[in-house]
Amino acid sequence: xxxxxxxxxIWDAHVAHEADDGTCxxxxxxxxxxxxxxxxxxxxxxxAGRPVRAPEKTIAVPDHNVPTTADxxxxxxxxxxxxxxxxxxxxAKDFGIHYYPVNDVRQGIVHIVGPEQGWTLPGMTVVCGDxxxxxxxxxxxxxxxxxxSEVEHVLATQTLIQKKSKNMKVEITGKLQPGVTAKDITLAxxxxxxxxxxxGYVIEYCGEAIRDLSMEGRMTVCNMAIEGGARxxxxxxxxxxxxxxxGRPHAPKGAQWEAALTWWKTLxxxxxAHFDKVITLRGEDIAPVVTWGTSPEDVLPITATVPNPExxxxxxxDAARRSIEYMGLEAGQKLSDVEIDxxxxxxxxxxxxxDLRAAAEILKGKKVKxxxxxxxxxxxxxxxxxxxxxxxxxxxxxAGFEWRLAGCSMCLAMNPDQLQPGERCAATSNRNFEGxxxxxxxxxxxxxxxxxxxxxxGRLTDVRELM
Amino acid sequence: MEKFDKxxxxxxxxxxxxxxxxxxxxxxxxxTIKRSGLGVVLFxxxxxxxxxxxxxxxxxxxxxxxxxxxxxxxxxxxxxxSREHAPxxxxxxxxxxxxxxxxxxxxxxxxxxxGILPIVVEEEHHAILMEDAHKGENARMTVHLEDQQIxxxxxxxxxxxxxxxxxxxxxxxxxxxxLTMEKDHHIDKFEDHASQARPWV
Numbered sequence: 001x002x003x004x005x006x007x008x009x010i011w012d013a014h015v016a017h018e019a020d021d022g023t024c025x026x027x028x029x030x031x032x033x034x035x036x037x038x039x040x041x042x043x044x045x046x047x048a049g050r051p052v053r054a055p056e057k058t059i060a061v062p063d064h065n066v067p068t069t070a071d072x073x074x075x076x077x078x079x080x081x082x083x084x085x086x087x088x089x090x091x092a093k094d095f096g097i098h099y100y101p102v103n104d105v106r107q108g109i110v111h112i113v114g115p116e117q118g119w120t121l122p123g124m125t126v127v128c129g130d131x132x133x134x135x136x137x138x139x140x141x142x143x144x145x146x147x148x149s150e151v152e153h154v155l156a157t158q159t160l161i162q163k164k165s166k167n168m169k170v171e172i173t174g175k176l177q178p179g180v181t182a183k184d185i186t187l188a189x190x191x192x193x194x195x196x197x198x199x200g201y202v203i204e205y206c207g208e209a210i211r212d213l214s215m216e217g218r219m220t221v222c223n224m225a226i227e228g229g230a231r232x233x234x235x236x237x238x239x240x241x242x243x244x245x246x247g248r249p250h251a252p253k254g255a256q257w258e259a260a261l262t263w264w265k266t267l268x269x270x271x272x273a274h275f276d277k278v279i280t281l282r283g284e285d286i287a288p289v290v291t292w293g294t295s296p297e298d299v300l301p302i303t304a305t306v307p308n309p310e311x312x313x314x315x316x317x318d319a320a321r322r323s324i325e326y327m328g329l330e331a332g333q334k335l336s337d338v339e340i341d342x343x344x345x346x347x348x349x350x351x352x353x354x355d356l357r358a359a360a361e362i363l364k365g366k367k368v369k370x371x372x373x374x375x376x377x378x379x380x381x382x383x384x385x386x387x388x389x390x391x392x393x394x395x396x397x398x399a400g401f402e403w404r405l406a407g408c409s410m411c412l413a414m415n416p417d418q419l420q421p422g423e424r425c426a427a428t429s430n431r432n433f434e435g436x437x438x439x440x441x442x443x444x445x446x447x448x449x450x451x452x453x454x455x456x457x458g459r460l461t462d463v464r465e466l467m
Numbered sequence: 468m469e470k471f472d473k474x475x476x477x478x479x480x481x482x483x484x485x486x487x488x489x490x491x492x493x494x495x496x497x498x499t500i501k502r503s504g505l506g507v508v509l510f511x512x513x514x515x516x517x518x519x520x521x522x523x524x525x526x527x528x529x530x531x532x533x534x535x536x537x538x539x540x541x542x543x544x545x546x547x548x549s550r551e552h553a554p555x556x557x558x559x560x561x562x563x564x565x566x567x568x569x570x571x572x573x574x575x576x577x578x579x580x581x582g583i584l585p586i587v588v589e590e591e592h593h594a595i596l597m598e599d600a601h602k603g604e605n606a607r608m609t610v611h612l613e614d615q616q617i618x619x620x621x622x623x624x625x626x627x628x629x630x631x632x633x634x635x636x637x638x639x640x641x642x643x644x645x646l647t648m649e650k651d652h653h654i655d656k657f658e659d660h661a662s663q664a665r666p667w668v
Binding site for chain 1: 483487489493580646647653668
């Protein structure tokens with residue numbers, strides 16, 4: 001048998017039908033659903049009189065629209081947001097799917113809830129009407145975002161019509177330097193490949209620096225595979241994975257655990273398996289990074305300066321010029337001189353317990369700079385509860401951060417958490433697009449530790465100076 | 468779904484690279500529970516001023532491009548989120564074809580589900596088409612799916628490739644779910660097998 005990559009193995013285990021032209025019906029093990037991209041899909045099912053084929057494999061949670069302030073227990077004020085969340089309440093009930101309503105302590109960002117509840121397991125196929133579904137690849141699950149038509153397709157048939165992607169390997173060798181995190185890895189990779197560099201590929205991340213990451217860190221890395229254009233990111237499961245999964249509410253137990261473990265241990269890339277593209281970075285070379293522009297590929301070490309658009313080539317010259325103007329920066333300006341007024345810690349990229357620990361570590365005994373607006377939005381109610389138990393919430397509150405309820409919040413600003421025009425935010429989220437955090441708002445992506453450092457100084461800051 | 472055959476219409480140039488789904492349709496418009504009516508907010512933040520009123524410099528607001536049916540866009544069009552509101556807005560505006568040197572994966576898939584044809588062309592052809600699109604409303608481009616050809620206003624013919632299954636579905640206006648349900652027995656068989664092999668799933 002010819003050697004296979006991890007992606008090949010998971011793919012092969014899920015092909016329900018293959019047509020002569022290579023178009024496959026790929027079976028989906030877990031379908032995660034949220035309120036923004038699903039109403040039209042459920043409506044389609046109703047109109048066609050179709051049931052959800054596998055409700056026991058379908059899990060829904062509202063996250064994009066939900067307010068993160070304490071008063072949300074009294075209901076959602078914005079009528080459109082409320083209608084979307086109510087539609088999900090109703091759809092979950094009518095179609096009999098698993099549901100974590102907004103006031104359940106287990107509610108949170110769908111990509112944090114799935115792993116936390118043990119829905120996401122190695123070797124699975126996982127989809128969701130959300131591009132950051134790539135997050136679940138951290139478990140060695142083939143996970144990717146889909147549009148609403150495909151959400152309806154999966155609800156109705158538990159399959160997707162797919163053609164196989166190519167294999168790409170991203171290896172991070174060696175050890176990370178102090179102050180460098182999973183977020184810096186994933187941003188550095190996008191800086192290397194560009195936002196279209198992964199188009200047509202499924203990325204497998206490997207190498208010592210990846211192996212050394214916790215599950216939280218691995219989720220951060222895979223989460224942004226989509227920002228590099230890849231269909232999905234994958235990390236082969238190992239003891240770290242099994243340790244994380246074991247005992248979670250929906251993880252297998254007893255004899256099934258043993259059987260699962262036996263199979264999971266076959267989920268690795270064979271020696272000599274073929275990759276169509278290989279990228280290698282040295283862990284030691286990765287610095288704490290920030291983005292300067294309006295594309296996640298606009299990444300530089302915090303010690304660098306804003307680039308000159310003329311230094312780019314092709315369409316990037318105009319794009320960089322537009323970005324720098326939008327961001328209100330000047331070529332040659334030191335990134336560490338850029339003053340900010342808002343800090344956002346949270347999102348499916350960096351809203352897990354380890355992220356809060358990393359930020360709290362920097363903030364301990366310190367204060368947010370006067371006049372700054374700083375908020376922490378835990379990724380789930382359970383992350384929030386754990387952070388409170390560990391005393392992290394107190395550190396954040398003492399420092400001057402707002403301590404919010406779980407949701408997507410200012411990552412995409414569909415709820416009331418938004419930037420005003422011209423406001424500049426150090427954000428642990430995943431997209432720095434124009435208007436992403438609010439029309440006219442300016443976003444610099446960075447790690448939770450770097451966000452904490454920026455909150456203290458009021459400017460983009462090399463976290464290593466505060467360690 | 469409506470059948471897709473041939474489009475003969477105005478092509479608009481949007482040379483900017485990395486046009487993301489937040490630019491195509493900002494999140495304030497994702498709160499709808501319908502698919503229709505989003506054309507008016509397509510490219511919302513580029514197309515309208517913050518406090519209302521059209522931005523006359525934006526290409527689709529120019530008289531020549533108000534009836535645009537074909538968009539010639541810069542590299543990596545549609546990157547970002549999976550929101551199908553992006554193709555819904557494009558379709559609702561009246562655009563049926565988007566041409567670029569590359570597309571983001573999810574956006575590319577979403578187009579076909581909504582009767583929009585995304586076409587990937589080589590850089591040299593892209594330059595020709597972009598130049599043609601700059602000529603305005605008198606320069607109408609033709610996109611013929613059956614023949615897989617784009618014809619510029621001055622008769623230059625550029626061939627393109629398209630996945631045969633997707634071409635078939637677009638030409639015949641076929642609904643994916645209906646097609647897949649015809650293969651139900653394969654899915655049943657797979658589930659039987661998988662429940663034995665991986666009972667914990």
